[in-house]
Structures are given as structure tokens and as C-alpha cells.
Amino acid sequence: MGPGGIATIIAASSLLVIAIAISYAVIRVGRFIDEAKASLKAVTDETTPLIEEVHTTVTLVNGPLQSFNRITKNVEEISEKITSATSGLVDKSGPALKVAGALVTAAQMGKKRSKKKKKAE
Structure with missing residues (x-):
């Protein structure tokens, strides 16, 4: 066996190790x-019921x-109506405001008078 044969055996054994x-x-x-x-399947199996419960909640x-x-929209509409009615009353009737x-x-x-009477007694 010559040097080429030994190199071939070394190369072959190197390739075998690789x-x-x-x-x-x-x-x-x-x-x-x-x-x-397997881990992904376990996580999926555990989270599916939780997601369904969250959806239900x-x-x-x-x-x-x-x-x-x-209800909030109805209250808003009522307050707008009251505001418009009040502003209309105040704007249109100065005498009503004076009264x-x-x-x-x-x-x-x-x-004040009733307090003074109570103090006097």
C-alpha cells in the first residue's frame, strides 16, 4: 500500500465519521x-377550552x-331635550326669569324669618 492508499483510507474514514x-x-x-x-398539541388542547370560555364570557x-x-343614549336624548326646553324658556320669557x-x-x-323666630323663642 502506497501513500495514495493510506490517504484514501484516511479520507474514507473521515467521511464515515462525518x-x-x-x-x-x-x-x-x-x-x-x-x-x-407533542408540546404544541398539549398547549392547543389546553387553550382551546379557555378560548371558548373567554368567547362565552x-x-x-x-x-x-x-x-x-x-340607556345612555336615551338619557343623552332626554338631557338634550330638557336643555333645549330650558334654554328656550329662559330666552323667550324674561318675565318668567324675574318671577x-x-x-x-x-x-x-x-x-331667615323662621330662624329668627326660633332664636327668639
């Missing part, structure tokens, strides 16, 4: 993929929120 290392790496990657697949919460939204002011003043005076 092939064994590559096959080991491929087997390890295959096992890793199988484990990842959100659906149940949205019902009262829609009702609350309708209301006089009534408030009279009520305050009546309270």
Missing part, C-alpha cells in the same frame, strides 16, 4: 421536532353593555 455525525444530528433534530409537535358581557349603551328670581328670594327670606 456521515455518522450528520445522521446523529438529523436524528436529534427529528426527536426535537417530535417533542415540539365576552358574549355575556356584551349583552348588558349594549343595554347600558341604549323665578323673586320666588327664590322670597323663599330665602322666609327661611
Whole structure:
């Protein structure tokens, strides 16, 4: 056997070691993929019921929120109507405003008198 034969044997054995290392790496990657697949299936199996429960909860919460939204809109409409009626009354009737002011003043005076009578007694 000459130097070429020895080089050939060394090259062949090197290729054999490289092939064994590559096959080991491929087997390890295959096992890793199988484990990842099993983990993903377990996570999916556990989260599916949770997602369904969250969907049900959100659906149940949205019902009262829609009702609350309708109530809020109705209150807003009523307050707008009251505001427009009040501003119309104040704008159109200056005398009504004067009478209301006089009534408030009279009520305050009546309270002051009743307090004075209680103190006198």
C-alpha cells in the first residue's frame, strides 16, 4: 500500500465519521421536532377550552353593555331635550326669569324669618 492508499483510507474514514455525525444530528433534530409537535398539541388542547370560555364570557358581557349603551343614549336624548326646553324658556320669557328670581328670594327670606323666630323663642 502506497501513500495514495493510506490517504484514501484516511479520507474514507473521515467521511464515515462525518456521515455518522450528520445522521446523529438529523436524528436529534427529528426527536426535537417530535417533542415540539407533542408540546404544541398539549398547549392547543389546553387553550382551546379557555378560548371558548373567554368567547362565552365576552358574549355575556356584551349583552348588558349594549343595554347600558341604549340607556345612555336615551338619557343623552332626554338631557338634550330638557336643555333645549330650558334654554328656550329662559330666552323667550324674561318675565318668567324675574318671577323665578323673586320666588327664590322670597323663599330665602322666609327661611331667615323662621330662624329668627326660633332664636327668639
